[in-house]
Amino acid sequence: MDISYILNELGEERSQYFNAVAPPIIQTSNFMFPDVETMRRMFPHEFELPIYTRGNNPTVEILRKKLAALEGSEDALVLASGSAAIATAVIANVNQGDHIVSVAKPYSWTTKLMQNFLPRFGVTTTFVDGTDVSQFENAIQPNTKVIYLESPNTFTFELQDLAAVAKLAKAHGIVTMIDNSYSTALYQKPVELGIDVVLYSASKYIGGHSDVVAGVICGTKEMMRKIFYSEYMTLGGIISPMNAWLMIRGLRTLPLRLERSARTAAEVVAYLENHPKVRRVYFPYSKTNPQLELAKRQMSGCGGLLTISLETDQIEVVDRFANSLKRFLLGVSWGGHESLAFPASSGYADGTAQPGDTGFNLIRLYIGLEEPEGLIADLKQALEHI
Numbered sequence: 567m568d569i570s571y572i573l574n575e576l577g578e579e580r581s582q583y584f585n586a587v588a589p590p591i592i593q594t595s596n597f598m599f600p601d602v603e604t605m606r607r608m609f610p611h612e613f614e615l616p617i618y619t620r621g622n623n624p625t626v627e628i629l630r631k632k633l634a635a636l637e638g639s640e641d642a643l644v645l646a647s648g649s650a651a652i653a654t655a656v657i658a659n660v661n662q663g664d665h666i667v668s669v670a671k672p673y674s675w676t677t678k679l680m681q682n683f684l685p686r687f688g689v690t691t692t693f694v695d696g697t698d699v700s701q702f703e704n705a706i707q708p709n710t711k712v713i714y715l716e717s718p719n720t721f722t723f724e725l726q727d728l729a730a731v732a733k734l735a736k737a738h739g740i741v742t743m744i745d746n747s748y749s750t751a752l753y754q755k756p757v758e759l760g761i762d763v764v765l766y767s768a769s770k771y772i773g774g775h776s777d778v779v780a781g782v783i784c785g786t787k788e789m790m791r792k793i794f795y796s797e798y799m800t801l802g803g804i805i806s807p808m809n810a811w812l813m814i815r816g817l818r819t820l821p822l823r824l825e826r827s828a829r830t831a832a833e834v835v836a837y838l839e840n841h842p843k844v845r846r847v848y849f850p851y852s853k854t855n856p857q858l859e860l861a862k863r864q865m866s867g868c869g870g871l872l873t874i875s876l877e878t879d880q881i882e883v884v885d886r887f888a889n890s891l892k893r894f895l896l897g898v899s900w901g902g903h904e905s906l907a908f909p910a911s912s913g914y915a916d917g918t919a920q921p922g923d924t925g926f927n928l929i930r931l932y933i934g935l936e937e938p939e940g941l942i943a944d945l946k947q948a949l950e951h952i
């Protein structure tokens with residue numbers, strides 16, 4: 567389906583709301599019924615029909631249709647955050663005594679879900695490096711129900727071979743899930759590669775304006791129905807109609823924003839890869855990425871996140887570089903209009919590292935929508951401070 571049709575037309579029944587081009591924000595918790603018979607008829611169809619906004623809401627419904635079409639999945643659910651989407655989807659697919667195989671170092675709160683939260687309910691996880699499919703195969707147990715992927719991850723960009731993992735999982739009847747926030751459906755199509763459930767932090771590229779926290783679950787109608795009638799309705803981590811509307815608006819320009827962010831990121835990578843004070847650039851399409859072939863094979867583009875390490879072994883030097891940036895804002899998150907720098911040194915509570923620990927020397931950069939010249943000039947002057 568044509569992407570511009572999905573983003574501009576699909577799901578929008580304009581004749582039902584005064585032919586308005588922008589959809590209405592149906593800011594209501596509740597919907598009324600004309601009679602008891604209608605209530606009786608509608609109640610078994612809460613997945614499809616607006617009865618109460620925790621289940622279905624017409625503004626959210628428009629967004630669901632667009633996100634599913636963009637993904638090439640049968641349906642989608644939208645939640646209050648990426649973490650809500652991830653937790654809801656994972657919990658819906660495990661029972662007490664079950665086991666998960668996850669890629670090592672997924673998003674921090676995904677790690678906490680698997681390491682701290684799920685063990686309270688008897689669900690255990692084996693973390694594997696994931697750069698070789700045999701690592702997943704060796705970790706599968708008779709009670710493994712979910713294989714969890716994040717490719718590429720959003721700090722050092724390790725990838726997993728999605729088609730190979732999907733094939734392995736299918737042979738064992740295991741559900742596969744991927745956090746696809748980095749690539750979005752525009753640059754990576756996990757469903758086409760056989761992955762069952764695709765998850766997003768829509769707070770990043772999909773919303774795209776640093777004003778909404780939201781998450782998405784994409785998959786088959788059957789999987790979405792299963793999640794809807796269990797964790798989605800029970801835990802109730804829904805998006806508000808207002809935020810769904812902001813996401814619909816954000817989606818209109820997703821291809822433009824992503825393309826701009828990606829193009830500028832490629833320029834920034836080229837600049838940093840040739841800079842003597844930069845030790846290494848981490849980026850899926852970097853010529854130094856040992857998984858470059860896989861990145862080119864399963865991704866059709868590269869987003870605007872990259873990470874560098876500096877030619878230093880001192881945490882103060884990393885701090886000084888980050889503090890010298892003027893155009894890049896210091897912050898977590900990414901995917902909005904503004905360029906960001908997230909130094910790993912900020913996670914060292916007392917500002918010191920143990921001997922041998924070089925983890926502080928990673929600075930993640932998100933390339934927003936500013937002109938590349940201004941961003942490169944900012945990096946240049948900050949590198950002159952070290």
Ligand SMILES: *Cc1c(COP(=O)(O)O)cnc(C)c1O
Pocket residue numbers: 647648649650673720745747748766767768769770779780781899
């Ligand atoms: C931000 C992020 C999340 C969490 O999403 P929230 O919307 O902040 O809850 C999950 N995965 C990745 C890769 C992220 O970048």
